[in-house]
Amino acid sequence: MTVQSEQSEEAGVPHSDTQHHSPPAVRLRGARLSYGPRTLWDGLDLDIAPGEFLAILGPNGSGKTSLLRVLLGLQPLTAGTVEVAGAPAHRGTSRVGYIPQQRALEATLTLRGSDLVGLGLDGHHWGIGIRQRTERRRRVRQALRAVEATGYAKTPLGLLSGGEQQRLRVAQALVSDPDVLLCDEPLLSLDISHQRRVSRLIAQQARESQAAVLFVTHEINPVLPLVDRVLYLVDGRFRIGTPDEVMNSATLSELYGTDIEVARVGGRLVVAGAESDHGQDHHIHGGEHA
Numbered sequence: 001m002t003v004q005s006e007q008s009e010e011a012g013v014p015h016s017d018t019q020h021h022s023p024p025a026v027r028l029r030g031a032r033l034s035y036g037p038r039t040l041w042d043g044l045d046l047d048i049a050p051g052e053f054l055a056i057l058g059p060n061g062s063g064k065t066s067l068l069r070v071l072l073g074l075q076p077l078t079a080g081t082v083e084v085a086g087a088p089a090h091r092g093t094s095r096v097g098y099i100p101q102q103r104a105l106e107a108t109l110t111l112r113g114s115d116l117v118g119l120g121l122d123g124h125h126w127g128i129g130i131r132q133r134t135e136r137r138r139r140v141r142q143a144l145r146a147v148e149a150t151g152y153a154k155t156p157l158g159l160l161s162g163g164e165q166q167r168l169r170v171a172q173a174l175v176s177d178p179d180v181l182l183c184d185e186p187l188l189s190l191d192i193s194h195q196r197r198v199s200r201l202i203a204q205q206a207r208e209s210q211a212a213v214l215f216v217t218h219e220i221n222p223v224l225p226l227v228d229r230v231l232y233l234v235d236g237r238f239r240i241g242t243p244d245e246v247m248n249s250a251t252l253s254e255l256y257g258t259d260i261e262v263a264r265v266g267g268r269l270v271v272a273g274a275e276s277d278h279g280q281d282h283h284i285h286g287g288e289h290a
């Protein structure tokens with residue numbers, strides 16, 4: 001079953017006059033994704049404005065990563081259309097930055113951090129002149145500094161910790177100054193101070209470069225002050241709206257089909273799920289658990 005979203009405006013909610021006149025960075029129309037008989041989402045209409053920060057929430061297997069894969073041109077829609085930066089989604093464009101869900105890299109990997117970050121520029125037309133090479137090196141250095149990875153940029157990736165590898169993935173996604181930034185749980189395995197730093201960098205990319213940010217997360221609190229809208233997916237149903245419109249007891253109870261309480265405590269969201277028949281808490285995603 002698919003429940004159409006109740007959106008505050010049709011498809012997109014422009015957040016300022018400038019955004020109002022800009023074409024959307026991402027546009028989905030009537031989008032459906034099915035794997036065999038299983039439909040992850042259907043009837044998804046969504047415009048994301050340049051500079052907008054969209055948090056994507058939902059339980060395991062609800063189709064969050066699959067949506068990012070559609071936008072990367074890696075997964076075709078079953079129905080509907082998808083445009084990214086004004087063109088049908090296609091793979092290999094430097095206009096889209098991607099921070100993938102963290103996977104530990106092979107301990108034997110000898111590629112270095114600075115090489116990994118440089119790969120983020122490979123969609124650009126750099127030419128072979130000295131000036132282009134100098135500019136390329138300058139950008140890589142700047143991105144490494146932004147995530148505080150300069151000290152280990154020459155170390156083989158396989159020898160780095162999960163958090164150090166993750167900061168390099170963030171630098172790789174930001175180095176091309178993308179129009180659309182797709183982030184799949186980018187804060188996992190980062191300590192609190194680097195969570196803050198990476199969140200700030202991503203928000204800065206949205207604000208200063210007018211990049212649209214799609215941020216998949218199981219916990220909205222670390223980014224709550226940055227979020228313009230939430231897309232919440234549960235078992236084929238979804239809601240799109242501001243955090244207040246989506247992250248409330250009535251909406252989440254309807255999405256999960258069980259009683260859920262959401263409270264704001266000191267600027268943070270706390271969610272409490274009803275007990276299931278088996279005496280276990282339903283696994284509710286989004287905020288801290290009561």
Ligand SMILES: Nc1ncnc2c1ncn2[C@@H]1O[C@H](COP(=O)(O)OP(=O)(O)OP(=O)(O)O)[C@@H](O)[C@H]1O
Binds near residue numbers: 035065067
């Ligand atoms: N190529 C594929 N073929 C068939 N099924 C797939 C494929 N890719 C993903 N799936 C299934 O689709 C569902 C959604 O997967 P997806 O990774 O998008 O979920 P998710 O919301 O990102 O989950 P998580 O929170 O666990 O990362 C899962 O049940 C997954 O097994």
